[in-house]
Amino acid sequence: MAESLLASQRRQRILDALRSRGMVKTGELARTFGVSEMTIHRDLDALAAQGLVQKIFGGAVTTRLDESGAGCTICGAAPDKRLDVTLHLANGGSRLACCPHCGLMLLGRLGEQVQSAVTFDFVTRQTVNVRTATYVLESAATPCCSPSVLAFRMREDAERFRLGFGGRVADLEAAMAWLARSMGIGFVPVDQLSEVSPGRSRR
């Protein structure tokens, strides 16, 4: 029974979920564990106090942003050379994401700290600027994270890909807005995260 889980077991499972998905939603966790959202808030508070998670509106994200390990900054997956996204930061550092799905999430979280970002055209494998790329969202091709986000250098290539594999074609702005909606989060600049209390409106 979900109710019989000890808080420590539940928190461990939350960390496991964060490791694989990069973020968790309070409502979803409450349903999964059969506990109240208040209980989940307390779990996330406890984990945040240990520096293991970062609370955002409606849930929590991993605190991997400062890790310089070789895995995806968002989900920890080993980056795939055909798909990975590199974000170059204003402070001279860089961050890696496994695919445009995580790349756009990371871009949303780092906001103006990102000076430039590059990925690869899904078909031609040419280098593409993330800001000028065209994206195919939620196509039948899901080589990495779901929902699938694939980058293309030319809009025509994205349209052609969509004809074969379905999905929607979008520019960066539309892709990020869609991703934030479909993941049930609002992108909050990292330096403002601590000002946002889950379950309450921003002051």
Ligand SMILES: [Zn+2]
């Ligand atoms: Zn990832």
Ligand SMILES: [Zn+2]
């Ligand atoms: Zn991925």
